[in-house]
Amino acid sequence: xxxxxxxxxxxxxxxxxxxxxxxxxxxxxxxxxxxxxxxxxxxxxxxxxxxxxxxxxxxxxxxxxxxxxxxxxxxxxxxxxxxxxxxxxxxxxxxxxxxxxxxxxxxxxxxxxxxxxxxxxxxxxxxxxxxxxxxxxxxxxxxxxxxxxxxxxxxxxxxxxxxxxxxxxxxxxxxxxxxxxxxxxxxxxxxxxxxxxxxxxxxxxxxxxxxxxxxxxxxxxxxxxxxxxxxxxxxxxxxxxxxxxxxxx
Ligand code: PGA
Numbered sequence: 001x002x003x004x005x006x007x008x009x010x011x012x013x014x015x016x017x018x019x020x021x022x023x024x025x026x027x028x029x030x031x032x033x034x035x036x037x038x039x040x041x042x043x044x045x046x047x048x049x050x051x052x053x054x055x056x057x058x059x060x061x062x063x064x065x066x067x068x069x070x071x072x073x074x075x076x077x078x079x080x081x082x083x084x085x086x087x088x089x090x091x092x093x094x095x096x097x098x099x100x101x102x103x104x105x106x107x108x109x110x111x112x113x114x115x116x117x118x119x120x121x122x123x124x125x126x127x128x129x130x131x132x133x134x135x136x137x138x139x140x141x142x143x144x145x146x147x148x149x150x151x152x153x154x155x156x157x158x159x160x161x162x163x164x165x166x167x168x169x170x171x172x173x174x175x176x177x178x179x180x181x182x183x184x185x186x187x188x189x190x191x192x193x194x195x196x197x198x199x200x201x202x203x204x205x206x207x208x209x210x211x212x213x214x215x216x217x218x219x220x221x222x223x224x225x226x227x228x229x230x231x232x233x234x235x236x237x238x239x240x241x242x243x244x245x246x247x248x249x
Contacts, residue, residue: 023053043063167185218244232245
C-alpha cells in the first residue's frame with residue numbers, strides 16, 4: 001500500500017497573523033491516520049508552523065532550498081537551515097520556480113542530489129505546458145523531466161521522493177486535468193520508473209496530482225488507481241476546503 005498524501009503549497013501567502021489563524025483553523029480538525037498531511041508555508045513562517053504543529057499530525061515542508069551549503073549566496077536558504085528549524089521535506093521544481101525563477105531540469109538535478117545527501121524528503125514537481133499537450137508532446141516532456149532530474153538516482157534514494165505531476169495549464173487556472181488524463185499520465189510515470197528501475201520501486205513511489213484540486217473534484221481524482229494524493233495550492237489556504245480534500249480519499 002502506497003502512502004496517501006495531501007500537501008498544501010501556500011506559495012507566497014500568509015504572513016504571521018494569517019498563518020496563526022489558518023493553523024488554528026486546521027487544528028480544529030481531526031486528521032485521519034491513513035493520510036500524510038503536509039503544509040508548505042513561506043520560509044519566514046516555517047518556525048512558527050513547526051512550533052505550533054508540534055503535537056499535531058501535519059508536517060511542515062519548505063517550498064524551495066539552495067543546492068549548496070554555507071556559502072556567499074545572498075538571499076538563499078540551505079538544507080541545514082531547514083533542518084535546523086525542524087523542516088525535513090522540501091518542494092523542488094514547482095512550475096512557478098521553473099517559469100519565474102529560471103530553474104531547469106539541470107539545476108534541479110543538483111538540488112535533488114543535495115537534498116537526498118542531506119536526508120531531506122523531496123516533493124518533486126514536473127508537468128507539461130498547454131502548448132506541449134496540444135502538440136501531443138506531454139509524455140515525452142514528462143519523461144525528459146524525470147530522466148534528467150531523477151533517473152540517475154540510486155534505487156534507495158527513492159525512499160525520500162514523492163512525485164507531484166502538475167500540468168502547468170491546470171495550476172491556479174481552475175482548469176483541472178480530467179481524472180482520465182491524470183490516470184493516464186500517472187500510469188505512464190509509474191511505467192517509466194518500472195522501466196528505469198523495477199516494478200517493486202514503481203509500485204512504492206507516491207505520485208500526487210496538482211492543478212486546481214478542489215473539494216468538489218478531489219474524490220474523483222484520488223480514486224484513480226495511480227493517484228496517491230494531491231499537491232494543493234489555492235484550496236490549501238482555506239482550512240475547510242483543505243480538510244475536505246484530505247478527507248476525499
Ligand atoms: P492550485 O496550485 O491548486 O492553486 O492549482 C497547485 C500548485 O501550484 O501546487
